Amino acid sequence: MALTECVECGGKVSTRAEVCIHCGSPVEPPTPQINCPDCGEDFAGSLAACPACGGPAVGPESSEELSEPLEAEPFSSRYETERNALITREQFEFTKSKYGLQASWAVWADEGDTPKSNMGDLSIFERDETLSKLNPNIVLVALNVSLDGVVLKPFQNFHGKIGGAYKIRYALKDTSLWGAYMTDVIKDFPEKESGKVASYLRENRELEEKNIQRFRQELIDIGATDPILIAFGNETYDILQKNLRDEFQIFKVTHYSHSHYDLIMWEPTITVDDQIVQRDKQVLV
Numbered sequence: 001m002a003l004t005e006c007v008e009c010g011g012k013v014s015t016r017a018e019v020c021i022h023c024g025s026p027v028e029p030p031t032p033q034i035n036c037p038d039c040g041e042d043f044a045g046s047l048a049a050c051p052a053c054g055g056p057a058v059g060p061e062s063s064e065e066l067s068e069p070l071e072a073e074p075f076s077s078r079y080e081t082e083r084n085a086l087i088t089r090e091q092f093e094f095t096k097s098k099y100g101l102q103a104s105w106a107v108w109a110d111e112g113d114t115p116k117s118n119m120g121d122l123s124i125f126e127r128d129e130t131l132s133k134l135n136p137n138i139v140l141v142a143l144n145v146s147l148d149g150v151v152l153k154p155f156q157n158f159h160g161k162i163g164g165a166y167k168i169r170y171a172l173k174d175t176s177l178w179g180a181y182m183t184d185v186i187k188d189f190p191e192k193e194s195g196k197v198a199s200y201l202r203e204n205r206e207l208e209e210k211n212i213q214r215f216r217q218e219l220i221d222i223g224a225t226d227p228i229l230i231a232f233g234n235e236t237y238d239i240l241q242k243n244l245r246d247e248f249q250i251f252k253v254t255h256y257s258h259s260h261y262d263l264i265m266w267e268p269t270i271t272v273d274d275q276i277v278q279r280d281k282q283v284l285v
Contacts, residue, residue: 004027006020006023006025006027007025008020008023008025009023009025011023034047036050036052036053036055037055038050038053038055039052039053039055041053087131087134087136087222087223088223089131091136091222091223092131092134094221095221095222096125096154096155097154098221099183099218099221099222100153100154100155101151101152101153101154101156101157102145102151102157102183102184102187102188103155103157103181103182103183103184103218104155104156104157104158104159104182104183105125105130105134105155105179105180105181105182106140106158106168106172106177106178106179106180106181106182107124107125107130107133107134107178107179108121108124108159108169109121109123109124111166111169111170115166115167115170116161116166119159119160119161119165119166119169120156120159120160120161121159122153122154122155122156122159125154125155133178133179134179134181135179135180135181136181136219136222136223136224136225136227137224137225137226137227137228138176138177138179138180138181138227138228138230139180139181139182139183139219139224139227139228139229139230140168140177140180140181140182140183140230140232141182141183141184141185141229141230141231141232141236141240142158142182142183142184142185142232142233142236142255143184143185143186143194143197143232143233143235143236143239144184144185144186144187144189144190144191144194144197145157145184145189145190146163146190146191146192157182157183157184158182163256163257164256164257165256167256168256171256177230180230181222181224181227183215183218185211185212185215185236185239185240186201186207186208186211186239187211187214189207194233194235194255195235197235198235198238201239208239208243209243212239212243212244215244216244216247226248227248228248228249228251229244229248229249229250229251230250230251230252230253231250231251231252231253232253232254232255232256233252233254233255234252236252237250237252
């Protein structure tokens with residue numbers, strides 16, 4: 001997510017946003033920059049010549065290297081590339097202190113004798129090698145916490161034996177989604193039935209708007225850069241699409257609470273209709 005400063009209040013906002021989330025002012029698109037081939041200075045692409053040396057402006061459209069049409073990078077390749085965008089120890093600790101009771105990361109201790117074994121082992125977040133596996137540019141988004149009081153320790157969300165989170169561990173193991181950031185789009189609203197959450201949000205629009213602003217800030221705080229959002233279930237997907245479709249790529253997968261024996265999780269690829277279709281793991285429940 002590329003950021004720019006609001007000209008009115010100076011707040012950080014996404015370059016894809018139409019209005020500032022802080023003051024509501026229209027967001028002006030950033031001026032494209034050109035690198036002078038003569039002296040190496042960067043200057044506004046609207047200028048005809050470099051202000052430093054007077055050399056003529058040469059935009060990227062005139063570069064022979066870009067004369068050939070560019071092919072879209074495969075989604076799976078982008079995942080592997082983005083894995084290099086690691087978070088720092090400082091960012092990790094900040095995320096832990098601010099969002100630790102509401103969010104987590106898609107890494108777990110290895111499965112033992114049963115599918116749910118070691119789900120609550122949070123010592124994995126104390127290992128130095130775990131940091132290199134985390135990727136804030138892939139964000140798995142659930143709707144809300146189902147029960148009050150079940151998350152008592154940092155990063156415990158999505159890491160308990162209650163519910164179907166163990167299916168996520170199995171589905172994401174050895175895929176490029178391992179290490180993704182995980183969070184709820186609606187914070188501090190415990191409710192087991194997603195339909196009741198959706199109904200409440202329809203009657204209390206301000207709660208949804210407040211949480212969307214909070215979610216945008218959360219992405220900034222974790223150091224996400226143009227992140228890909230993957231929604232668990234229809235309700236989460238609908239909220240993200242309604243509020244953020246002009247800012248991010250958003251995809252949907254079946255919610256991990258689904259009880260069908262043929263529940264599938266995916267190693268995603270993009271198709272022309274923006275659906276996640278490649279299935280490579282079957283989860284038996």
